[in-house]
Every structure is written in C-alpha cells, then in structure tokens.
Amino acid sequence: MNQDAKDLLLRGAAQIGVELTADQIGKFALYADELKKWNRKINLTAITTEREIALKHFVDSLSISRVIGNEGRLLDLGSGGGFPVIPFAIVNSRIDAVSVDAVEKKIIFQRHVGRTLGLRHFEAIHARGEELAARYAFHFDWIVSRAFSDIPAFVRMALPLLAPNGTIVAMKGQGGREEAGTVRPALEILGLEIRQMLEFPLPISGDRRCLIVMGRKTGE
Numbered sequence: 567m568n569q570d571a572k573d574l575l576l577r578g579a580a581q582i583g584v585e586l587t588a589d590q591i592g593k594f595a596l597y598a599d600e601l602k603k604w605n606r607k608i609n610l611t612a613i614t615t616e617r618e619i620a621l622k623h624f625v626d627s628l629s630i631s632r633v634i635g636n637e638g639r640l641l642d643l644g645s646g647g648g649f650p651v652i653p654f655a656i657v658n659s660r661i662d663a664v665s666v667d668a669v670e671k672k673i674i675f676q677r678h679v680g681r682t683l684g685l686r687h688f689e690a691i692h693a694r695g696e697e698l699a700a701r702y703a704f705h706f707d708w709i710v711s712r713a714f715s716d717i718p719a720f721v722r723m724a725l726p727l728l729a730p731n732g733t734i735v736a737m738k739g740q741g742g743r744e745e746a747g748t749v750r751p752a753l754e755i756l757g758l759e760i761r762q763m764l765e766f767p768l769p770i771s772g773d774r775r776c777l778i779v780m781g782r783k784t785g786e
C-alpha cells in the first residue's frame with residue numbers, strides 16, 4: 567500500500583473518530599496487499615486502486631465503530647472480502663468477531679488475512695447465514711452487514727442469532743433513510759425498532775452513508 571493511500575486512510579479514519587496507530591496502519595497495508603494479490607485469482611472486490619481500498623473499504627468499514635461498543639461478540643453476515651469485519655477487528659481487539667460468508671474461497675482468504683495480521687479474536691466461517699442458528703442461537707451482541715441484502719431479509723436472518731439486548735446494524739449508502747422508513751412496519755411485525763439512524767458523508771469522497779441501528783422493541 568503506497569504512502570498516499572496510507573495518508574488517506576489515516577486522515578479518513580480520524581475524520582470518523584478512529585485514531586490509527588502505526589501498527590494498525592501496517593496491518594491495513596498488509597491486508598490491502600493480500601486483497602490485491604488474491605483478487606487477481608478470486609473475485610473478492612471490484613475496488614482495486616489503493617486509494618479506493620483505503621477509503622471505500624477500510625474507512626467505510628471503520629465507520630461502524632461509531633455505533634458499536636467496546637466489548638461483546640460481533641457477527642458480520644455476508645462479509646465477502648472481509649468488510650466491514652476485518653477493518654473493525656484490526657482496531658478492536660476486545661470484541662470477538664465472527665465473519666460468515668456462503669462462498670468458501672472468500673472465507674479461505676479471510677482466514678489467511680486473520681493469520682497474517684495476527685487477529686486472534688477473529689474467526690471466519692464458511693456457511694450460509696440461515697444455517698447458523700443451531701450453533702449460535704441468541705449469541706451475538708452486535709450483528710452487522712454491508713451490501714448484503716435488503717433490511718427485512720437481513721434482520722430475519724439476524725434475529726435468531728441476536729442476544730436479547732443485542733443490536734443490529736445495517737450499513738447503507740444514499741437512500742438508507744428512505745429504505746428504513748419503508749421497512750419500519752415490517753420491522754414492527756418482527757418485534758424490532760430503529761434506535762438510531764446515523765447519516766454522514768464518507769470522508770474525502772463525500773459519498774453519503776447511513777448506519778441503521780436496530781434492536782428488539784422494549785417496554786412490551
């Protein structure tokens with residue numbers, strides 16, 4: 567990863583409230599190198615320039631830090647090349663992070679990255695999200711996804727896995743607020759409510775982002 571992309575990562579992360587250490591920057595650089603190398607053989611991402619990887623994968627993924635606490639168990643459903651879970655795990659060693667994807671070669675890549683970066687609190691599992699309930703019923707404090715599915719399909723998959731006081735976070739782009747408004751009745755039927763909607767521009771590019779934070783309805 568070149569110096570320009572590293573500077574962008576450092577600056578972009580700081581703008582969303584994450585101060586990266588030199589050690590963490592080194593890990594992101596290794597991750598970017600492996601992503602580019604493996605992407606020549608297996609389809610992990612359409613984003614291939616180092617600047618774009620720094621911004622649209624790394625900084626974007628780190629934005630979930632704004633709504634996720636400092637401890638507990640986190641699940642990323644449909645994580646592909648490891649987003650948002652691996653960037654989050656690089657900066658957050660107190661959360662046990664589990665990554666799930668239905669495509670085995672993507673999980674093999676993620677395990678390789680986890681080993682290379684020494685992420686001991688990170689595990690990558692090859693499975694469909696629908697298959698996890700037997701092993702992980704009510705297990706996760708935080709369940710996140712990016713570019714995975716519409717909100718109702720995501721939360722239906724997440725609910726059996728969510729701890730009683732757990733939180734679901736859907737990472738959306740422009741149109742996130744509108745989608746949240748449309749699905750509110752469906753969420754209601756599932757016993758969920760939207761607790762927070764955080765809209766912000768992605769640093770540097772200004773692209774719109776929206777984090778939709780949901781949990782089980784309380785007081786009933």
Ligand SMILES: C[S@@+](CC[C@H](N)C(=O)[O-])C[C@H]1O[C@@H](n2cnc3c(N)ncnc32)[C@H](O)[C@@H]1O
Nearest residue numbers: 644645646649667668669693694695712713714
């Ligand atoms: C568009 S990619 C997004 C990857 C990553 N979250 C990102 O933002 O770069 C969607 C991913 O979800 C995975 N996927 C789709 N349906 C799934 C399911 N039912 N269970 C687990 N993974 C699934 C696909 O294999 C793919 O890697």
